[in-house]
């Protein structure tokens with residue numbers, strides 16, 4: 345069988361996952377990245393790295409289960425920096441209504457075969473002693489974890505290169521055409537298949553290609569404490585976080601705190617419908633106040649860095665994964681909002697199966713880009 349040449353545009357965690365997956369299947373992969381290295385630009389460099397099964401709906405659960413499974417079994421060589429660390433997630437309820445929501449989420453997750461235990465009363469504080477004592481309860485997903493996405497992306501690209509892929513950095517793709525991409529150095533590269541994995545910038549690239557895609561920017565702010573300040577055992581997140589991430593977002597702050605294997609706490613997070621710019625210190629202050637509500641004393645820990653990044657959202661809260669309508673031989677994997685690190689390896693499998701004509705491990709239908717696209 346002839347070897348398929350695949351050009352992947354963008355070496356964030358999604359493009360890196362696609363490169364590894366397609367190279368393993370024997371494709372001749374060329375990965376093109378405008379930045380100086382994989383994983384150092386875009387949302388991958390700004391993300392928290394929480395790997396979780398999100399209970400939003402059945403389709404999302406399946407994509408997260410597959411993504412988490414691949415991270416758990418097949419993360420890049422384990423080290424403090426890029427291995428999967430099983431820390432578990434603890435959703436926190438501050439009132440009875442939130443606890444009831446967590447109960448419903450537990451049922452949905454359990455039905456899908458995901459370990460998730462509802463904790464009420466003192467059992468919450470037995471597993472996480474640092475939490476505020478007036479919380480009503482929690483939901484624990486013990487198999488969730490954390491990844492440091494920038495180095496994980498670099499490691500996956502490294503593996504792809506070892507088995508024959510090529511990576512070119514500091515090169516920008518200006519346009520995608522049928523069978524070729526046009527580069528900013530005036531050259532072009534031909535390919536049997538092209539994968540657009542450019543995160544938020546899929547918007548501009550698809551526009552150049554004559555396809556209008558629904559990608560919306562969602563800025564988020566994070567802060568990180570110094571080493572040795574970790575007071576938590578789990579990634580803790582307040583129950584209301586979920587509502588803040590779905591539908592039309594105005595300006596939300598919700599407590600989400602990830603313990604890193606370096607002994608640091610990554611504290612977030614916020615959502616506003618815009619691209620990231622300068623760090624907004626008032627927003628960081630709101631995040632710290634919200635975190636203090638759930639983890640008393642946390643706002644007194646030394647913060648060594650604050651930053652903002654942009655999630656790429658879609659109009660229906662689902663990523664676009666699959667063949668791009670209107671231009672043959674082009675695929676897209678973008679629009680993962682706040683779950684792109686979790687879902688990247690699953691998206692890579694779906695893209696690989698679609699390009700190679702193999703059967704998908706899960707139903708690709710919910711992610712089909714044609715569901716909400718127009719071509720010009």
Ligand SMILES: Cc1cc2nc3c(=O)[nH]c(=O)nc-3n(C[C@H](O)[C@H](O)[C@H](O)COP(=O)(O)OP(=O)(O)OC[C@H]3O[C@@H](n4cnc5c(N)ncnc54)[C@H](O)[C@@H]3O)c2cc1C
Pocket residue numbers: 353354355356357358359376377378379382383384385386387388389390391392393394395515516517518541542543544545546549563564565566613652653654655656677678679680681682683684685686687
């Ligand atoms: C504050 C914040 C917290 C988050 N926390 C989590 C979390 O805890 N868990 C989770 O699962 N997800 C999280 N996310 C989401 C996650 O980070 C993203 O969904 C994911 O990183 C998207 O990866 P990507 O590869 O699609 O895009 P990106 O990381 O944006 O990568 C796109 C790449 O394409 C390159 N590129 C763009 N245009 C071109 C071009 N024309 N030519 C060549 N190269 C190009 C860019 O330079 C970039 O390297 C978070 C995001 C943010 C902002």
